[in-house]
Amino acid sequence: MTTARKQLERTIDAEDRIIMAHYNDQTVRVYQAYNHKIADEVLRLGQFGPSFRIDRMTWIKPSFLWMMYRAGWATKTDQERILAIDITREGFNHILSQVVLSSYDPDLYVSQEEWHMKLQDSQVRCQWDPDRDIHGNKLPGRAIQLGLRGEMVHNYIHRWIVEIHDITEYVADTREAIQSGTFSMDLLSKETPYPVENSIKRTLGILKMGTTG
Secondary structure, X not given: OOHHHHHHHHHHHHHHEOOEEOEOOOEEEEEEEEOHHHHHXXXXXXXXXXXXXXXXXXXXXXXXXXXXHHHOOOOOOOOOEEEEEEEEHHHHHHHHHOOEEOOOOOOOOOOHHHHHHHHHHOOEEEEEEEEEOOOOOEEEEEEEEEEEOOHHHHHHHHXXXXXXXXXXXXXXXXXXXXXXXXXXXXXOOOOEEOOOOHHHHHHOOOOOOOOOO
């Protein structure tokens, strides 16, 4: 394969799969939607409590608008409360480094059998889904979702969470602004491309094997 062809593949992947997130030097913001019982417990305790099923896979999403699409702007059953959760960048980077894609990619895995074994053993599952605009329409880029289980969930709730915000009221106000035609993009938190090392980009399927950043 020519260098130009490799560069083209890298560019296409980079444009299609970019982790857009609200972050600073210390933390990255991810979003989750829960029912009232779990959300109220989190706010009362300052952390996830007994109503949270630590033995189940939990999904975190850095893209606010993808979370809004998934939760119907906090209108879907058991997704009426939206939590914005700031976690350490160290924890987020570790999560990314342990990813196995939820779909088979022949450029990343030797065979479907190898991929399936890795997926069964992995504690982090990664999905790339079409990102969404404020109306839920598909955008050209892909938004990342990260499914955590096992020790990863334990570390997430006990080690990596720095602060939890209930943003349900803000979500409702923004939803009403969209419906009334008064919405402005200034209402949204700024999300910019999150920096990841090339080795992690390959794990995420952003870079093809043999290419450089």
